[in-house]
Amino acid sequence: MTLVATDPSTSGVPFARDLALHGDRPALITDAGVLTYSDLAELVAERARFLGVRRRLVMVTGTNRVHALVNYLAALSAGHPVLLAPGDSPTAFEALRAAYDPDVVAGETVHEVRATSAHELHPELALLLSTSGSTGSPKLVRLSRENLQANAESIGTYLGLTADDRAATTLPMHYCYGLSVINSHLLRGASLLLTDLSVVEPEFWRLFAAHRATSFAGVPYTFELLDRVGFDRMTLPSLRYVTQAGGRLDPQRVRRFAALGRRAGWDLFVMYGQTEATARMAYLPPELAEHSPHAIGVPVPGGSLHLSPADDAPDGVGELVYRGPNVMLGYAESPADLALGRTVHELRTGDLARCTPGGLFEIVGRRSRFTKIFGLRLDLQQIEARLRQAGVAASCTGDDDSLAVAYEGGHCPEHVRQLVAEAHGLPARVIHTAAVAELPRLASGKPDYPAVRALATPSEAAPALGSDVHRTFARVLGHHDIRDTDTFVSLGGDSLSYVDMSIKLEQLLGRLPERWHTTPVGELAATAERTTAAAGSAPPRRRRVRVDTTVALRAIAIVLIVGSHIQVFDLPGGAHVLIGVAGFNFARFHLTTAERRERVRHLARSTARIVLGAVTWIGAMYLLTDDYEPASVFLLGYLFAPEHADNYWWHFWFVEALVYYLLILLAALCLPAFDRLERRRPFALPLALATVGLIGRYQLVPGVELATPLVVCWLFALGWAIARAERTWQRVAVSAAVVATVPGLFGDAGREAVIVTGLLVLVWITDLPSLPLLNRVAALLATSSMYIYLTHWQIFRPIDDFSRPLALIASLIFGIGYALTVPRAAAWLRASWRRPAAALAVQRSAA
Template sequence: MILFDREKLYADRILALDDKGRSVTYGQFNAFSGELYRKTGGKKLIFILCENTIESLLGYLGCLKTGIVPLMLDSHIHPSLLNGLIREYHPEFLYAPEACMGKIEDGEVIWHTGGYCLCRRNEKLPPSLFSQLSLLLTTSGSTGSPKLVRQSGDNIDANAQSIASYLEINENERPVTTLPMNYTYGLSIINSHVLMGCTLLLTTYGVLEPSFWEFARKNKAASLGGVPYTYQILKRIGFMDMDLPDLKTITQAGGRLPPGLHKEFALYAKRTNRKLFVMYGQTEATARMGYLPAAKSLEKCGSMGIAIPGGRFWLEDEQGGVITKPDVSGELVYQGKNVALGYACSKDDLIKPDEWKGVLHTGDIASRDSDGYYYITGRKKRFIKVSGSRVNLDEVERLLKEQYEGIDFACVGSDDKLVIFTDHLIPEAGEDILEYLYRVTGIGSRAAAVKRVDLIPKNESGKTLYKKLETTADNRE
């Protein structure tokens, strides 16, 4: 992989610093990778339970470097969801924090490294892996959906190079982690900075904690990224008045930033001589597809920008025809080397070759202005973004129907607002549903609500009429 081409030049350079005062060099990472390869034997499927720690970072990068194929999962994943994925995909290894070992139904610890353990499973039916397959990410991680995105090393390289180019990343950049490592946006920050030999600042603190800002200031954080919810928090805690002398760049992705908030942060960036990059992406494109140049943050406020270097956008109408006129909405289509290989829904899919051939129909509805800048106006697919994480509404329905057998559910929503409709709600049941949802998926009650209807509307073939529910979704109980 190009990602590691210049690694020998970086041998003594610090790869990462963490909030416990520890550090690791690029040279030490190289040694770790060799040991990981010896322990696993090469191209095997491994599940990594991620945290923003040195051990987690080494595991991820070590897999990419040696050809081991990781599925990246949140270390807080519910045990039932984790073991469901294990039964579906049959990984031969798991790499997880010691505190998570109780979640794993079977596995022999063969290597302790820091606070992480490498476990070998007695797997009799390991999956066959496509030669170019390098990484697996969930499409809706919080629900434990078995649907994964298959990414290649070329996908990762291409996206890292594009991002490093338009963000003008050099070896002196120091990004501080604000996003989980199992999230495509978080990984894109890691990849693009490792490519350039930067030092990553790893912390498990959140932006609401004073310790996060102490760590960022002490270690001279040069950039930070966030989803729309992150920026709402930053405004609330007085970020714009903070003394952060080394901060140069702030980035945003993971959903549409409200135009008002976009404008406030664009004005802040202009006033403080910093750069704000609003970006657009999906896991299916390895991470980034579009970005709004910092110089256009105010002029094109509300836009998700233009295609990244090496990529191309166009719009299609409902018949698949290309829309050439400005200010006409259609489905946003992207072409680039970072478009993933395709989906996997079971272990048998991991041997599949490249199915998408560099073209992705995003499922997002957008328009393009006369200057060529794109604006997202809606979605075709049943996904929403909750705190930046993509949530598959159909998967939430599936979880609820499995938990509450015999009760019908229908989910609708927009970014940061999930509404659960049910036709069988007894007093106090709404709180029980929300508590279950939070326990299993991490979706909190502030981002979700339960509403009772007499009957969930369906058509003659029994399909839910979501449009009818969407008209009442704002009147939540």
């Protein structure tokens, strides 16, 4: 073993050694205040003196905290190799500590294991990092002083970093991407807004604005979160640029964020890198992002990219190879490897790429068995090897969302899931497992990975993981892996499932938050846990129950509609209230999802559910009775059904009108221009559409009597505007519109009073006091309101001559039963479509 005593002035990494050169400029901005570069240099120098000049392996807990940054910089400045360990995974931390036996462990306090190193440390070795997806693995990337300095300078150059820049730390320090933000900013004397807050937290954006931050970094999942928090509507005058790496960002999202940045005055830098290249290998110049969103761009300054021939690759496609001063020394798999010098001179990325005529590189696939989940690059062969070491024979495959593991033997699925989760830093919920008698293989004897994927895909009946809240979301919405960051809206919830979910959640949470449908599931689960803990051993007491206003309105309206048709009482107007509620729910559920394509899919699914239930029932009644024409079966009664006494096409005016509105809006949302207009003018747009709808309301087309869907469409738009009315003046404005336009619609003061009252309640009241039993009844009626409306025409007729109240009750009960049948039938149809694919996979595995 060789112990090397060195002079820290010559062995340290320059950007860590030269902090004092930036003087009194702000270096770190924290909750506790501001540290200047002079302050930071003093702290680093003091810690460096403690570490001494004799090189030792220093294990640093990587967190976005001042003490972690001081430990890291002190070791680098004094020439000590740093083993940077995750600060958010005790299991991974202890695994690294056991594997590499560090001489010093530096967390909030510094523990000196030994005065001299137990290892032979190569003179160039500066930093050891886990490869993406192998957090806690003995396999580490060995980086040199030149690697760190060169990569920081390269990033600073293409980002145009200056001392006036100020980056928010949106990524963990132990992740190479997050660390590269720190290194490049400290090199240029820029500032770091040191925080571990998430971009979904309002406090993050308050700090970002208050401290005039100029940039933040994100992985693809970060941009999903930005969509959910309404980033496109934020005003951030200090923001200069946003960077993205850590996995492929959907090209449409690249184009959209690039366009957003162009309008708002900031740049989007899409970047490509690996830990083996100290972080970055390529970047896409911002001015090209909208036109070339599929590309990773050009090499970073000082580096070069070329394509190496790859077997079976199409013409023009090869393995992407990178050369540059930031390419790692090599891997370390044990402490003995810390003595090695350079064993790698170029980086074979494993990605298949092509180069466009314009000189931009594009990734088109993977050569080796890697996948990325949440920005973590996972070596599937390594996962299989780790499981074999644990006595589990397994085959693994994955995509951007989940990992599928098929395994032999009688192991507990949860045990297998936890083995993978803890070893690779993945949440257990994205790991799907399947126990098999024998691993599926192709005729060649090679593993059949498509069969593994099919076998390990959760079935309709798969149990949900997590808390009672997670399981409730899974049951109601039919999803199998509910993430903490998911919301009711992002999971495809709509007005039909909203009622059931709200009632079940209220039982778990006590009282629902006002915007629970856009609140992350993790926050709702935490609230439920606090509610349970607060109850503790306290004596049971009667809990105050409330009901969502839309639920109450839908329940009351459907009773008024059916009761008025049967003539139990005479209180018409409920259907027109439901038109307004439908517009409200359209905005609440279908416009909250930020991604345009997701809005379209969401609305299409919801519309299809309504159409399926309506067409099925009306089609059956067409075959069994003489009440309807074929046009009514396809919801085209207003357009094509003949007007004669025996044709009751008008029975379904409400359903037809609603479907027409949704289909028109579905087509409109397919247009990027309409989608952008809605985002920019969320309240003004529906109010303008309501104004246009008054042409139908007041029959302003000379010589033409307009059909009911055109006459009442302004009510749907008003409901939409009510959902978007967040300020008092907006609520006043839409209330005035209701009061001004509804009277005179029928010449029936009672009916108009019902409509006005219902819509004004929708404007001003979010929930109403209720009772547990009343809540359950309201939930059943509201969830089933569409189906009750469809079916009541045939149900009440044989009964109303005998007893009108009984006819009302029978109509409500039958409609509820039909409402419960339709989603089960839809689930059966989906399962029927999936069954042949699963059967094929099983046949292939048996072969």
